[in-house]
Amino acid sequence: MPITLNHTIVPAVDNEAAARFFASVMGLEYGGLDRHFAPVRVNESLTLDFMCVENPVGHHLAFDVDSSTFDGILARIRAAGVPYGSDPNEPDNGRIDHPLCPRGLYFVDDARNLYEVMSSG
Structure with a gap:
């Protein structure tokens, strides 16, 4: 069986607000709390x-x-x-000319989590 990442804990100031924010930006669903976690399924x-x-x-x-x-x-x-940007040191420069791929961007949440989205096209 190949190694796959099942889940990761993402630190948050307000876990439900952070989950809703991430889900809304990424086009995913947030289904509510599960114990003390606010899970967002990214893929299968x-x-x-x-x-x-x-x-x-x-x-x-x-x-x-x-x-x-x-x-x-x-x-x-x-x-x-x-705010979004093409550089992790300037995640608010409004650009998508990512250095590692044709199009990419970074954005940040309230807990200073840096999200990177990369596309080959």
């Missing part, structure tokens, strides 16, 4: 479990997406007024 094998922590230290989470998924994410980010 991966769930992000948002958890409230004191003084959260942000993580970097990177996602490969196809061109149409990227277009949808970018449209939702723009519609919501979420």
Whole structure:
């Protein structure tokens, strides 16, 4: 059996708000709390479990997406007024000219989690 990532804990100031934010930007569903986690299923094998922590230290989470998924994410980010950018040090520069792929962007949540979305087209 190949190794796959099943879930990861994502630190949050407010776990439900963070889960809703991530799900809305990425075009995913948030179904509510599961004990002290606010899980968002990313695909059939991966769930992000948002958890409230004191003084959260942000993580970097990177996602490969196809061109149409990227277009949808970018449209939702723009519609919501979420700052985004092409550089992890400038995640608010409003650009998508990612250094590692034809199109990509970064955005940040309240816990300083840095999300990276990359598309080959």
